[in-house]
Amino acid sequence: MSEIRYDLLHDEYALIAPERLHRPDCYRTPAPEEETKKRCPFCEGNESMTPPEIFAIRDNEPNKPGWKTRVVPNLYKAVQIEAAWESREVGIYQAWEGLGAHEVVIDTPRHLTRMDAWTEEEYFDWLHTLRSRINDLKNDFRLVYFSLFKNHGHYAAATQEHPHTQLIALPVVPKRKLDQFHRAHRYFLERRHSIFESVLSQELHDGERVVLESDHFVVISPFASTFAFEVAVIARESAESLIALNDGKLRDLSNVLKRTIDALYVELGDFDFNITFNTPPVQKNIVTEPFFDTLPQMWRFSLRIVPRIFRLGGFELGSGVHINPVAPEDAADLLRSVVEGKR
Ligand SMILES: [Zn+2]
Known part of the structure; x- marks a missing residue:
């Protein structure tokens, strides 16, 4: 059983989850492609290798081939829905049973190791699945904050190469997010x-960090990018999260993401990356109450794509300040020229 522990010195939480140690790391054991697919628990045809599915886009019966996306509980979960929301005190410290949800979204039945091979339809199904899971899980009033992220490649901490996304729903809001x-x-x-709104109007006025624009979204290289070639996708209109986006906006986002990620592949080759969705809390409680009702006006759907080209060192870890060797203006200029077909 995992545990959520409060860090008294840093006013932060840590998840102590020994189960995570037992994860198989497919990157450590490279094998021929056919062999890899036979062993891959996320490939179509291998449904029996995962726990029973929670959600899927399919027309046939569950846990069989014939799906577009599948969601299963994480076998090596950091938190569990069965835990009681009880705290214990250890001298001056406080800890809670690791209550929460930890799900794996299998983004596509295809064992694609590069996201530039995804079709726009695959992007749409993926986003639709993420939106459905948040909509469902927010009915559990114990789950307050959702971390939605994608680790792609060894340097981005992925242990399965088949495209997948993780959702960790927590009963607490991490301090940094709060x-x-x-x-x-x-x-x-x-x-x-x-x-x-201020960031978007500044960026659209300056123009030099804008990668692309669509009807509903703007893609920028953030002014103070912490990672080289980091990009942010921000909604133009008020929509605080993925669940506030209708199908039309989700289609637009699918197109925007495809063009952005394709451009990153052109610029960086086969690169490792993380995608993180900037999700607001879904429950009003004693902690979120001061701002919860204002979220639709004050917050915007946004996500970050963070290429993991350089590894983090002691300076980053110790100071929280990142050294980024690529100016965001140069990164945006290169990506924009790919998006606009000039290169
Ligand atoms: Zn696979």
Whole structure:
């Protein structure tokens, strides 16, 4: 059983999850492609190798081939839905049973190791699945904060090469995220508009960090990018999260993501990366109450794609400040020229 522990010195939480140690690492044991697919628990035809599915886009019966996306519980989960929400005290410290949900979204039945091989339809099915899972899990009032992320490649901490996304739903809001929501709330109260609106109008005015624009989204290389070639996708209109996006906007986002990720592949080759969705809390409780009702106005759907080209060192770990050797303006310029077909 995992445990959520409160870090008294840093005002942060840590998940202590020994089960995670037993994960098989497919990157450590490279094998011929056919052999890999036979052993891959996420490939079509190998449904019996995963726990029974929670959700799938399919027209036939569950746990059989014939699906477009599948969602299963993570076998090596960091938190579990069966845990009681009870705390224990260890002297000056506090810990809780590891309550939460840890799901794996199998993005596509195809064992694709590069995301530029995805079709726009695959992007749409993937986003539709993520949206469905949040909509379902938010009915459990114990789950307050959702971390939605994708690890792609060894340097991005992935242990399965088959495209997949993870969803970890927690009963607490991580401190760093909470600070972000409070700051966005203060900004909104002072100026009566969202901090994201300010960022977008500055970026659209400057233009040099804009990678591409669509009807509903803008893709930028953030002004203070912490990673080389990092990009952010931000919704133009008020929509605080994925669940506030209708199918039309999801189609637009599918197109935007495909063009952005294709451009990153052209620029960086076969690269490792993380995608993180900037999701707001889904429950109003004593912690989120000060800003919860304002979220639709103050927050915006956004996500980050973070290439993991350089590894983190002691300076980054110790100071929280990253050294990024590529100016965001140069990264945006290169990506924009690919998107616009100039290269
Ligand atoms: Zn596979």
